[in-house]
Amino acid sequence: MVSGDAARLQQVIWNLLSNAIKFTPNGGQVNIWLDRVGNEAEITVRDTGKGIRSDFLPHIFESFRQEDASTTRRYGGLGLGLAIVRQLVEAHGGTITADSPGEGKGATFTVRLPLLNVEPESIQIEEECDREVNFSGLRVLIVDDEPDASELLTVMLTQYGAEVMSVSSAAQVLANLESFQPDVLVSDIGMPDVDGYSLIEQIRALPAEKGGQVPAIALTAYAREEDYQRAIASGYQCHITKPFNLEELLKAVMTLVRANLNYPIQYESEN
Structure with a gap:
């Protein structure tokens, strides 16, 4: 059990699955599973699709960042979906990471959320004035x-x-x-x-x-x-x-x- 907004958490998973399906060709595979890791729930979405370049991985969750113009023209959008996912996950006190062996080798997205029976740490937005x-x-x-x-x-x-x-x-x-x-x-x-x-x-x-x-x-x-x-x-x-x-x-x-x-x-x- 985790504490949060059910609709927003559904939006997180829907967005990750939609991305995985969108960038995985016919005949590919998308897997999703849930584990408990320590005091957190870990949700993993892995696909065998387009993959992510190593130089773009650090920027994957940034607003208005797109890997290349051809991808933008083909799939549409502004590159905001993963930025929204990160905002929602962090608003629930969680974390999200992305990993990929490289182009054409698929991608893995991992969401971790604090379990309800664990005392959550105080989440503070980092601002100059703290x-x-x-x-x-x-x-x-x-x-x-x-x-x-x-x-x-x-x-x-x-x-x-x-x-x-x-x-x-x-x-x-x-x-x-x-x-x-x-x-x-x-x-x-x-x-x-x-x-x-x-x-x-x-x-x-x-x-x-x-x-x-x-x-x-x-x-x-x-x-x-x-x-x-x-x-x-x-x-x-x-x-x-x-x-x-x-x-x-x-x-x-x-x-x-x-x-x-x-x-x-x-x-x-x-x-």
Whole structure:
């Protein structure tokens, strides 16, 4: 027995199995098994498929990292699935590792979770100030037309207690802005039909009671100085480039809610 969110743990296993099947050709084999190792449950997913290059193994769980462009074109996605898996596993106090003998030789993913009858160690997110953020009660509206990107952000922010609504278009943002009343908007820039620049301009034209003054973060792959300047000029208060790290995003959210709403962000000292 382990303690956790059943739906999220199912998501971890589903993602690992889906990857194994996707990258294993016809006639290959995928195995999954469960063992007890000391005070942990160990789940192993092993396949005989495409394998992973040794130089890419250290980066396999990083956000927006893809082994090669041809794989991306063939299989689709942003390379966020394993980053989401890692976030979920670590949120449950566990660990995940990957191993592969090389290209064409298959891959093995191992998840370890603390057993319920074992006193878990205190899991702390490593931050410069060594303090834990609590976003309980904070509402965040995310807009990104890539489902993987939205899912990763949702996992990251709900992990700290935020209430998150995720939508895939500017039209959906405008339809939900007044009713959801977010404390922070996190928006992609490169979206079809209405991009992030046009979206924030439309929002800023609204009265405050309809969400016109919501603090906003542009989260985008457009990383040039002129992209930053355009985002700020359009109405965003913050511009974060992809790939991003969790600490950077948390700091941006904290800065905005404090500066604009005086939201009482709480910290819990490790001491």
